[in-house]
Amino acid sequence: MLRNEVFINALLRKPVSYTPVWFMRQAGRYLPEYRKIRAKAGSFMNLVTNPYYACEITLQPLERYPLDAAILFSDILTVPHAMGLGLNFIEGKGPEFSFPLNTEISISKLQVPNIEELNYVFDAVKLVIKELDGKVPLIGFSGSPWTLACYMVEGKSNTDYKTIKTMLYSRPDLLNRILEINTESVINYLNAQIDAGVQAIMLFDSWGGILSDDAFKRFSLIYNQKIFNSIKQRHDGKKIPIIHFTKGGSIWIKDIADSGCDAISVDWTLNLNSARKIVNDSVALQGNMDPMVLFGDYDSIFKEARRIIDSFGMVGDSSAHIFNLGHGINKDTPFELVLDLVNEIHDYSRKYHV
Numbered sequence: 575m576l577r578n579e580v581f582i583n584a585l586l587r588k589p590v591s592y593t594p595v596w597f598m599r600q601a602g603r604y605l606p607e608y609r610k611i612r613a614k615a616g617s618f619m620n621l622v623t624n625p626y627y628a629c630e631i632t633l634q635p636l637e638r639y640p641l642d643a644a645i646l647f648s649d650i651l652t653v654p655h656a657m658g659l660g661l662n663f664i665e666g667k668g669p670e671f672s673f674p675l676n677t678e679i680s681i682s683k684l685q686v687p688n689i690e691e692l693n694y695v696f697d698a699v700k701l702v703i704k705e706l707d708g709k710v711p712l713i714g715f716s717g718s719p720w721t722l723a724c725y726m727v728e729g730k731s732n733t734d735y736k737t738i739k740t741m742l743y744s745r746p747d748l749l750n751r752i753l754e755i756n757t758e759s760v761i762n763y764l765n766a767q768i769d770a771g772v773q774a775i776m777l778f779d780s781w782g783g784i785l786s787d788d789a790f791k792r793f794s795l796i797y798n799q800k801i802f803n804s805i806k807q808r809h810d811g812k813k814i815p816i817i818h819f820t821k822g823g824s825i826w827i828k829d830i831a832d833s834g835c836d837a838i839s840v841d842w843t844l845n846l847n848s849a850r851k852i853v854n855d856s857v858a859l860q861g862n863m864d865p866m867v868l869f870g871d872y873d874s875i876f877k878e879a880r881r882i883i884d885s886f887g888m889v890g891d892s893s894a895h896i897f898n899l900g901h902g903i904n905k906d907t908p909f910e911l912v913l914d915l916v917n918e919i920h921d922y923s924r925k926y927h928v
């Protein structure tokens with residue numbers, strides 16, 4: 575039984591008494607207690623593959639701040655790792671694969687992984703659910719087929735995505751094969767997280783925004799839509815809401831709203847009131863503070879938080895806002911400010927809820 579249902583109710587556009595809040599990457603490097611446990615574990619993969627570490631890190635931000643949701647500490651790249659691509663996190667450089675998909679043969683050999691390869695994730699979910707004991711809901715997640723493919727083909731973080739875009743334009747058959755396998759893998763992965771107990775799902779299409787209008791629809795959104803239509807809708811009699819996030823995807827919010835998700839997470843480029851009009855309040859909206867706002871002083875942070883709440887405006891029976899950042903919290907963010915910000919969002923937003 576959940577003791578705080580504000581986040582789930584907002585996602586389902588049911589009335590709530592204040593605007594719920596959580597932060598993308600809330601469990602992570604900006605917290606000294608995370609850095610301590612990271613140093614003890616020796617590597618990022620040691621943290622992710624150990625359910626006890628993953629559970630402890632998931633709960634860390636909730637001990638500091640009255641957030642309305644927890645997000646599982648894991649990474650989107652666990653899925654390609656389970657496919658045999660060999661994930662490493664290089665200190666100061668980010669993720670890298672030992673066996674990227676850079677030949678036609680490697681692509682033809684790619685297969686949907688045995689879901690048991692990811693049991694460490696589902697064990698972490700079960701542990702977190704037990705420890706939370708209904709305090710707040712737990713968000714499970716996956717990368718979108720397209721965003722996973724970006725890392726699988728490029729082999730690492732990238733700025734121009736030359737290899738995968740060349741494949742998209744010249745060998746779309748190869749890219750579609752990867753995307754189909756990723757889609758089936760993501761469906762299995764999210765269903766197993768739902769079986770393990772997560773109460774909401776977020777699909778991170780972090781690199782959808784680098785695509786042209788046509789390519790976004792054909793190589794990203796269509797696969798995400800298939801996922802929304804295929805994953806389990808309910809668990810233990812409860813609806814599992816789904817959040818879609820495309821960084822840089824504001825121009826497509828109408829198409830995204832029609833794809834079958836319950837909520838859209840938006841970056842900071844959009845005005846929430848205009849967004850409501852475009853989607854006609856058919857989905858909840860999450861966002862949309864620029865993470866860099868958190869480097870300002872108290873006054874400027876509070877002013878911007880209130881402006882975002884004001885921009886959404888009155889929350890009615892069929893509309894809802896979940897406060898969040900437009901992308902992950904920066905690792906150098908002064909974490910002391912976050913407590914006051916969460917309290918301010920809760921207090922200030924009450925006037926907009928009936």
Ligand code: 1CP
Pocket residue numbers: 597598599600601602603612618645646647648649650651663668669715730731732778780901902
């Ligand atoms: O050095 C360290 O300690 C590792 C830093 C780190 C952390 C804390 C990475 C490496 N991943 C994570 C955790 C993580 N990743 C979570 C945990 C839960 C939380 O949000 O609190 C989540 C949801 C992710 C998802 C993720 N990983 C995304 C999608 C969200 C987004 O930020 O767009 C992406 C793109 C990744 C890849 C990844 N993993 C790690 C890094 C540094 C990156 C980004 C690399 C790049 O910029 O391409």
